[in-house]
Amino acid sequence: MVINREHWEEVSVPTVVAKLHTPTTSPTSTELFTAAIKDISESLQVHGLNFKISDTTRIWSLFGASTAAxxxxxxxxxxxxxxxxxxxxxxxxxxxxxxxxxxxxxxxxxxxxxxxxxxxxxxxxxxxxxxxxxxxxxxxxxxxxxxxxxxxxxxxxxxxxxxxxxxxxxxxxxxxxxxxxxxxxxxxxxxxxxxxxxxxxxxxxxxxxxxxxxxxxxxxxxxxxxxVLAVSGWRNVALHASSSSSSATAASNAILIDWACIEIRSNTQSTYSANYIGDIARDLQYAQSPAAPYRTSNDHHQLISKTIHLPSQNTILFKKGRTTGITAGTLAPSAPALIRIKKGLLPAARAFVITRDVLSGQHFAGNGDAGAWCLTGGGELVGLFVAGDERDGSGLMIPIEVVMEDIERTLGLSPGS
Structure with a gap:
């Protein structure tokens, strides 16, 4: 994937980030690998691009696994x-x-x-x-x-x-x-x-x-x-046309699906059951987050307002997760992801990348944050966070519209239910 990468936006440069398995079998193979990487890096620099490697030993671990305890x-x-x-x-x-x-x-x-x-x-x-x-x-x-x-x-x-x-x-x-x-x-x-x-x-x-x-x-x-009322299972689904945007145009038509519905018992519901984010808005503003939304005292503005298509690349998104709390990151294009699952790997999966907050350096998510919703600063629901990279702090998100359509299909509901 290609992202702007550096500690400060003013000096950030387009960087090709490759997630690879680096060989450790012998000095000869390591030397050949290093030489190949040097050639690639020099070729990209001619076009104004940096080159970084992220090792697959930490590639897109699922952030709800047993290490999340x-x-x-x-x-x-x-x-x-x-x-x-x-x-x-x-x-x-x-x-x-x-x-x-x-x-x-x-x-x-x-x-x-x-x-x-x-x-x-x-x-x-x-x-x-x-x-x-x-x-x-x-x-x-x-x-x-x-x-x-x-x-x-x-x-x-x-x-x-x-x-x-x-x-x-x-x-x-x-x-x-x-x-x-x-x-x-x-x-x-x-x-x-x-x-x-x-x-x-x-x-x-x-x-x-x-x-x-x-x-x-x-x-x-x-x-x-x-x-648990329903689960998605492990598979890829079509990225429907309504999600097309500048972020999605280069994406494959297949996207990872990974959701579960837990039915809320009637005796645990309240008349105020809602997707309330008024407390999140205050925390974002206090932290001077780039995703800090503008809010009024109107209750409507304290709730998630609506679901939207994927916004454009470089849009700031935030999430509230169990482990790392409220964090912000930048939406990047979709990327192929090798995802670790118990008893194997889930190959050929794609999802949209969210890079960590460049200014704070804080990772976008950690173990236990899987399932968090990703929102714009205006409280609009964009996607479902599913996995992340422990090394560079980035994460993977799947569009919420794809999730909703798949839930409707699985539960036998009419579109838009």
Whole structure:
């Protein structure tokens, strides 16, 4: 792929970034490889292009895999969802019976089923809910083999996807629930040092009371969000004509698909269930992010306004993920991606690249952020974040219109439902 790459925009230059496997087998092969790279680099420099290599040992790892079980970079929020007021975006989710695989609920869709019942689904990635408690993948339901028969299970989810998968899910994911409990259990139990000034002692006591209140909220909260309603499976789909833009014109007609719908139980919904981003807007403005949107006090402007076609290349997008929180990046053209999945690689996949924020140097995403929604500064929904490169901080996004159309097809809904 070709991107502008340097620490400062004023000195950035067009750079050809190649993701390659560098040989380490022998000095001779390494020498030949180095010479070939030098020739390529010198040839590109004649045309004003730099040349950089990103090793495939870290190429596009899926950001919802078992390595995502670590704590997020910021402490879990106890304002939400432990006191329910609305279904916010960017919170963690995972299967009830697998504490290792953690991803992000990007946001919510509503639709009416054939019986005219309104249903709410949270959107994340298929690979987030793919793995079971014993490492089995693509199963609808885990049933341990009866000894002494090891009997390997046959995957039940086809590459074309599946409905009524019925994996129960937690929101937030169990590791985040436990992290929040540990934080506030420690704060609540800290002894107050003797001999403090009465005013300072009262302040310290108030902190511990607040920690106990938050701990009570967490312990009283029911994280059972609902079951997986449908998944995409592993495949490529056609990039429809309506997504064509200056970013998409050079793209292949095939695009990676990787989504999962978690049905939100009726008893966990609120009258304020919405894709609320008012808090994100404030955080972006505070950080002076290039994606900071202009907001008013009107509630309509505190919600994701609409879905849009892919914007032009170099558009600034932001996301809110479970691990890295709110970050911004730059939309680049689509690129072929070798994606790591359990028991192999997913070859011949394409997705749109989002490069990290050049000014801050912050990576666009990390493990556990898969499923986050990518938005413009105006609150318009563009795509679903699915994977990233741990080395250069870039990520992969698939257009939300492609995701929505595929969900409708899988659930048997009419277009636009």
């Amino acid at each position: 670590g704590a997020p970079s910021k402490p879990p929020s106890t304002r939400w969802p432990f006191t329910r007021g609305y279904n916010t975006i960017g919170m963690s989710a995972g299967r009830t019976n697998n504490t290792k695989s953690v991803g992000t609920i990007g946001g919510y869709f509503k639709f009416r089923d054939p019986d005219s019942n309104e249903r709410v689904i949270g959107i994340t990635c298929y690979h987030v809910v793919r793995e079971g408690p014993q490492g089995e993948v693509d199963d609808r339901e885990y049933n341990p083999p009866i000894p002494p028969c090891p009997c390997p299970r046959t995957p039940e989810i086809e590459p074309t996807g599946a409905t009524n998968v019925n994996h129960p899910c937690l929101y937030p994911a169990l590791p985040d629930m436990e992290a929040a409990k540990a934080i506030y259990s420690t704060q609540a139990s800290l002894p107050i040092p003797p001999g403090l000034h009465p005013a300072i002692a009262a302040e310290e006591n108030a902190k511990r009371q607040e920690a106990r209140r938050k701990l009570h909220e967490i312990n009283s909260y029911n994280p059972n969000i609902g079951n």
